[in-house]
Amino acid sequence: MTDSLNTYLQDAQPRQLAELQEWLRIPSISTLAEHRPDVKQAATWLMAQMRQAGLDNVELIETATQPMVYADWLHAGPDKPTVLIYGHFDVQPVDPLPLWTTPPFEPTVRGENLYARGASDDKGQTFLHVKAVEALLQTRGALPVNVKFLVEGEEESGSRAIRQYVPAHAAKLAAAVALISDSHILAPGQPAILYGLRGMWTAEVTVTTADHDLHSGSYGGAIHNANQALAELLAQLHDAQGRITVPGFYDEVRVLSAEERSNLARLPYGEAEILAESGAPTAYGEPEYSVVERTGARPTLEINGMWGGFIGEGFKTVIPCQAHAKISCRLVPYQDPARIADLVTRHLEQLAPPTVKVEVLSTRGGGYAFLTPYDAPAIQAAARAYGRVFAKEPVYTLEGGGIPVVNVLQETLHVPVVLMGFGLPDDNLHAPNEKFYLPNFYRGIRTSIAFLDEMAGTDTQG
């Protein structure tokens, strides 16, 4: 980086922090109707910042649910790539309030951390990209690439509007790469690129064995109990080692390369860590895969909810005629949610004995798993950017959950998605005392600048 940019970034820190604190004071909780005006206010506050940064076409996108904000800077020229930056300015609720050391919407610096709801997720990580653009335009008068921002206001409440908006505005949002900072790195000095997320299929299973609940005195022993029938079906979906027994379930699962497995083996996470976090007596699952692989690169079948019969206080000697389960599969590349739905449904139907009727109702469309191969050029640009700022090569991580917007961007815009996080594992996301480690806020601004430079192929350093 040039001296003038370095000096600018050094000098700007107090102002950048004060601005972020101002944004964090707006309680933009998107799931609570009474905070709807705050979500809108967080949007208009961001728009003012974007204008101040020098972005063009700053636009409030009103939707049926919560607003989005768009802005761009497209003067790098047609031979330069376009980077689409996504973020969100809505935040999670704050309960339980008494557990916060300082109030969630009074951003407070303690030590090297800034405490506030949204500090890390995702106002802080969104704002650092605005500050990167501002720094470049203030010092160089131009960006090395074209940039578009799309920032939503309901990531914490379903991302409804953006799912419709992106496909309908594919040309407007066209880009060479999408950049998202809504994840965490491994440790303050160890950057990480999240290159894979699992997909999902969910369903409700209903087992019926009679047309009404029966008295166990009169019918016990001669009518199949629906709870028992459900347990007997569900128990057949895994073998004793935790492998899923649904025929064909693993057919399309991406095979990990030896290089990838060896990279994953280097991550500082394993059985000791998962046991400490969960309190489980011992780990579970496919013995031929590591904990990191099982939770990131292998599919699952979970019983998220299960119920039937009398579940209140006391006792009722009923034979339930129906029992229910909510099940879900975490999917990996290249599993097709619709095919998984078919396989699981067919398997349960085939397992059901003549005493049992089983129904499987898919409860949402299901999402494909996400993967950006880590030899993709955009991922490598992100890696070089991290390396320059953190003076440390990033590690490559997988996450077991999904981020809905990643699927939308990938499937609609057909761009690689780079998940370049600056949070930390202990940021207390969705919990009391959410924080952002401030050194990484400032490093994030520099890394964002470095990434834009790397994407341009125009390293302006030195």
Next chain:
Amino acid sequence: MTDSLNTYLQDAQPRQLAELQEWLRIPSISTLAEHRPDVKQAATWLMAQMRQAGLDNVELIETATQPMVYADWLHAGPDKPTVLIYGHFDVQPVDPLPLWTTPPFEPTVRGENLYARGASDDKGQTFLHVKAVEALLQTRGALPVNVKFLVEGEEESGSRAIRQYVPAHAAKLAAAVALISDSHILAPGQPAILYGLRGMWTAEVTVTTADHDLHSGSYGGAIHNANQALAELLAQLHDAQGRITVPGFYDEVRVLSAEERSNLARLPYGEAEILAESGAPTAYGEPEYSVVERTGARPTLEINGMWGGFIGEGFKTVIPCQAHAKISCRLVPYQDPARIADLVTRHLEQLAPPTVKVEVLSTRGGGYAFLTPYDAPAIQAAARAYGRVFAKEPVYTLEGGGIPVVNVLQETLHVPVVLMGFGLPDDNLHAPNEKFYLPNFYRGIRTSIAFLDEMAGTDTQG
């Protein structure tokens, strides 16, 4: 029977019906606090009837919950046996009220039936014994045996007081036989003696796999899901034919004799009937036993309730750390509830893999099964009494449920219990339009008289 007794019984019918209707007008619902005065009133009404019948020592027994009524007639002499007659004057609630053709507490005769809450269960079946005693004292001036009545007011709400009273007053209640009319016969002309009831053991099973609920994205595949673990454990408690797989579970089960099996095979109930009643597609359970045997003479293990994880509207991708089941065993002679508790608990603990902690908490003391061998003299006396009045030999039936007071009487007083019912299977017990088939009310009075005579060994019939 003598002519004078026959004439008396003939003439008394309109008055006996009117009196029963008067009792049935009292809404003595024991589970509803607002009906507490009505339960008391039903008790004092019965006491007046007992005095009118010629019984001595008529006593209101106040308790912490609902009152009981005691009365006796002990002038038959020490060489004559004593018959203890049990009944109850409390009734079930009446919801849903709109389904009653005539109001539940306005007893109405339609055709040969008397419709009212409590008509069959159990005011009608209790009252017929009072009328039998009255008829004998009015016509003969004496009873052939000594008689004691103990009638409770909370059979429909737990029989709490009587469980404490009987053991504490064993000498006062001493008898050669206990007689209960709180069951049904097979058809208007087909009497039935219920000679066996199943016992019960109940427990709550809790399975724990972690110390808090976990996100299935981060932990799915590497931590055992408690719902899955519970299903896997419960599914191992029965084999594919419905036999219970707990080692030792059947060790003490009474073996049915060939004669008994052949008697049970003659009962007009089987697979067709149980499927019609339950709506089940096909029957379940031990193929080597008939439906009547499976529901009456074989033990069961049921999952009455089962729950874990997220069971509300929508979806939550949680890995539950705990899952629960309420289980119960219907027991048969000579199974010991405490031993069954041990066997099931030990088996579940042995089945649990290292990922799972399982706890089994017995939720009530458990009751032994009841059996009065049908060659017992008191049963044979009841059979002869039925035969005389109905001109048809009774059949011998088993019931899969239990009657708590039967255990109390049997285990505390060490007397055979005779379950001599006069209700019918379609009496709508606990449901709208409860009824009593009036011809069997009058036959019941005669059968009660015949039973007392048979017990005295003094058949006074001409």
